[in-house]
Amino acid sequence: MSLNILAVDDSRTMRDMLNLALGQAGFTTHLAEDGEHGLEVLTQLSPDAIITDINMPNLDGFGFIDAVRKQQKHRGIPILVLTTESAPELRARARKAGATGWIVKPFDPTKLVQAITKVAG
């Protein structure tokens, strides 16, 4: 059974790239444009993993993760953060916010899939 992945990013290019890369790897992808939209999607979907950007309008990645972790239903869901930088502070912040791991942009599709298998089997 293919894994359901929710990808949240405000950049259209990024969403499209994620959609393509995940689709080619055999995942079922669901897309959201920002944290708020992501939460909306989560009311109707329990994905196997979430990939989210940090800098987004309306509700940013940190706020989004925080909100997801507060929901009993999605408490343990693996969440990967898409980040353009891998500064330790940023990772620490992502971790503190409840992120499972991170993917550095621009991502290599293979790495992306590896990261997902590392957290969602």
Place this chain on the structure above:
Amino acid sequence: MHETNELDRPADSELLSFWVNGQEYTIDVMFVRELRGWSKSTPLPHAPDFVHGVINLRGNILTVLDLACRLGLRPINATERNVIIVAEIQGKIVGLLVDRVSDIFSIPTNSQQALPDIGSGSGQRFVTAILTIEDRLIRVLDLKAIVNVDAANAA
């Protein structure tokens, strides 16, 4: 229904009673935020007649309803002796202009009598029950209906 209530020994309701146009009414004190003496209000042009006006409640604008008028009675000719009950319901804060406040008393919740069917006079739809305490006849008001103006306008 009644029996269950007896067994549960429900907490008493605390009610605030007041006079409007020679009749005594009451609402649950739970809704009452404060009581204020009447002060000159600013009229709202083209508002429904039961809207007495707006007053400055510590920097906020409070709409005051003329309760008599709302109940279909003669409008109150307000003076310093009148009282404004500041009530909060469903997140709305509203002032109710009444003649005077009379009493705060407790009664068991289940002792309210259902309203006898006495037709549908304009004020009747706001009265949910009638209490008799000593010799007084006190009407229990449905605050929600009073504040809910849209429904009133539709009626």
Place this chain on the structure above:
Amino acid sequence: MSASIAEIRDSFFQECISHLEALQDGLSEIENGTENEETIHEVFRAVHSIKGGAAAFDIVTLVKLAHRFETALEAVRSKQAAPDKKAVKLFLRPCDLLGDLLRLAGTKNSEEPEGFRTCLSELDAYIQNNAESPVKSKSTENAASNAQDRESTSVGIQQAEPIFDIFFEPNSEIFPSGNEPLYVLKSLYELGHVTVTCDTAKIPCLSDLNPENSYLSWKAELLTTCDLAEVKEVFDFVEDLCVLNISERQQAHSHTRNLDLTSNRVTESDSNAEQQPAEPFQITQPDASGRQSSAKASVEKARFESRPPEEIAAPAAKPTVRVDLDRVDLLVNQIGELVINQAVLAQSIATTSLNTDASIFAALEDFSQLASDLQDSVMMIRAQPVKTLFQRMARVVRETSRTTQKDVRLLTEGESTEIDKTVIEGLFDPLTHIIRNAIDHGIECPAERSEYGKPEIGEIHLTARHKSGRVTIEISDDGRGINRSEILRKAKETGLVDQSAKLSISEVDNLLFLPGFSSSNSISNVSGRGVGLDIVRNSIAAMGGRIFVTTTEMKGTVFKIDLPLTLAVQDGLVVEVSHNTHVIPLSNIVETLILKNSDIHLFGSSTKMIKIREKFLPIIDLGAALGYRKRKSHFDGCNVLLIAQEESYFALIVDAIIEQRQVVIKALQNNIGACPGVSGATILGDGKIALILDPIDIVKTTAPQNRFRKEEYSLAG
């Protein structure tokens, strides 16, 4: 629905254009000497992003140039080379070439543009001159590109397969983070041959077991061609949530490297390590500071969380703090009170018989200036550019065009226009509604459009701009427009308009906002509009705004929304009408004057108008319009405010003009009963409430008998 590669490619090129802009801006800053530390990072990131995308789309020439360019820039970024004029001159060439290449790639042409080779060799020469040691240049190049990365590391990997001994003991934080040790260990199997043993000794008895805690630890032996960094990468997400030890054994040698990841320290057990240039660890972990240093020092400094600096590519955001909106609102309110308080003070000082040159007046002047500046500053905190709103509208357009199967493009203008946050939020629903309607009913299907000679792709323009202290949002489409005679027929049929009424064009258009139209289905079938526009108008009005519509058959429809910049303060004229104090927003008022009998002209038996600068304007007596008193019969000597209404004016009679001042807008709490013509209220210096009026709404909703506006049209026209 997934976008095709071609579509992604298109949007990549669009993004590249903005990267190119940032690159050019940055270079000219350096050229002018106005750059700072961040400028160089920005320039670098721009090139880096272009390269990243180009690699994904396999645009070889672009990658080649961008990679060289990036390496050259790295020399400047790492302060090995100065960002001098000469460097900028050199960098402007690849910058232009990148533009050329992007254009070429856009046409799917992979040839090399003119000067490509020369530019490459110039960059190479620059890199050579500025790279002090081969090790540095290698590590820079290595880290610069994913593709290159793999190539050069594979060179460095030793042929003999090393064995890694791994000890992995997750702590209890691992599960809340969403990580699963099982999957992490499974990933090890991808690297090579693994033997894993699990230590269950720490599992407590069932009664003491907390299912959310981790009690297991694992030992793994991994035989792989991968290097230490790659092995370590498997534990990337969990390294701070566990005790992790990875040690490397060379099958035949005694060379071991011990990594104690929990303390982020690297210990060397082989002092000869630095002499082995092919040691994978050194290559993949360049010194984070980017400076050249001894291999030993670089190893000491290396942190496993730190990536090569090339990857730090976040946009240069100004430092910000996130503040609870409630706190901002509290501040806004308190400053509002301060402004009121200042007014009270001014008022009471004015009533004392102080000498006008008393120093207190100067101090008071300063105080009022300060209060007003403070108010402006706090308002700015709440202001936001409309960009986010527009971006959300782009999504609405995409989704609606998909469901209606029409090709529609959204063009926006004025994205940086700032409005109060609450106003922005309040605009979301109305704009969504208008845009959906425009696509669903306004814009024709592609076949129909080409039949009419219109381009197949429909267009919706969304613009925002500031205009005399207010904001105007315009939504226009190039669809079929609305059949005006049909609207009028319908309005007459449903009794919204008198059968004999003659309406101006704009009056007909604006009938669409009448509530009666919302429930009428046939109009939306015939003309395509009218569903729920009254709701749109109401929500705009609730924010103190107004909405107008103009439609041209076959050409499209334009909605214009006029809004206050902020919902918190307003400049207004305090006036008195029948002993009631009111505030009229200054933005409505064109001028004030005092009427003379000679200005007044009689039309028909009773309609009075005033003549100002050769134009006849209708007269509205505010006292009568608000129901305070009967209409005045004499206007001689009356105070009049000229109010702008769409493209015309009318004269509003008031009893007295008191003062002009800034007022703090307070919402009419819970708005019991509709109050037409009243947009809010404010508390004056004496604590009394003054209603803030919307004169245009007063004319529209409270004085329907003032139908003489039609005469004005015929006279003015």
